[in-house]
Amino acid sequence: MKYLLTIALACFFCGILFAQSENQPTMETWNYPYEVHTLALDDTTTIAYVDEGEGSKTLLFVHGLGSYLRAWDKNISVLSKDYRCIAVDLPGYGKSSKGNYAFDMQFFAQALQQFIQQLDLKEITLVGHSMGGQIAMHVVLDEVAAVEKLVLLAPAGFEVFTDQEKAWF
Numbered sequence: 001m002k003y004l005l006t007i008a009l010a011c012f013f014c015g016i017l018f019a020q021s022e023n024q025p026t027m028e029t030w031n032y033p034y035e036v037h038t039l040a041l042d043d044t045t046t047i048a049y050v051d052e053g054e055g056s057k058t059l060l061f062v063h064g065l066g067s068y069l070r071a072w073d074k075n076i077s078v079l080s081k082d083y084r085c086i087a088v089d090l091p092g093y094g095k096s097s098k099g100n101y102a103f104d105m106q107f108f109a110q111a112l113q114q115f116i117q118q119l120d121l122k123e124i125t126l127v128g129h130s131m132g133g134q135i136a137m138h139v140v141l142d143e144v145a146a147v148e149k150l151v152l153l154a155p156a157g158f159e160v161f162t163d164q165e166k167a168w169f
């Protein structure tokens with residue numbers, strides 16, 4: 001059963017890769033329902049994000065593996081009535097910069113910490129789904145000062161991936 005799931009996932013991701021051609025839209029050209037902002041973390045890394053709503057509390061949404069900030073559309077549409085809602089495209093995803101990044105939890109946690117610091121976010125509620133939950137845990141373990149609350153939705157654990165698995169992801 002484990003091998004069937006692995007084969008199904010591989011076929012799914014290969015289908016995505018091979019289905020894209022010059023005539024089809026890419027994530028960079030997809031429309032987002034909110035204004036997209038960008039923030040340069042350094043010379044090679046830029047994070048795309050949306051920032052909607054107002055309120056005394058800020059929710060920072062972090063997507064999971066194989067996803068992007070649009071995963072939070074329905075949450076933002078409702079919660080932005082009472083909260084400031086920020087959702088990010090992690091580096092390598094969506095409209096954020098692509099590069100030869102480490103793509104490990106520490107890399108993403110450091111990128112998110114830089115994002116939080118550069119926007120001078122305070123007392124945030126950090127919301128992470130799947131791999132985003134794992135990244136959120138790393139952020140809190142490394143830099144808890146800016147995070148008031150942590151919400152984990154089906155978080156991934158503290159997995160260690162082989163080099164082959166990292167390359168595949």
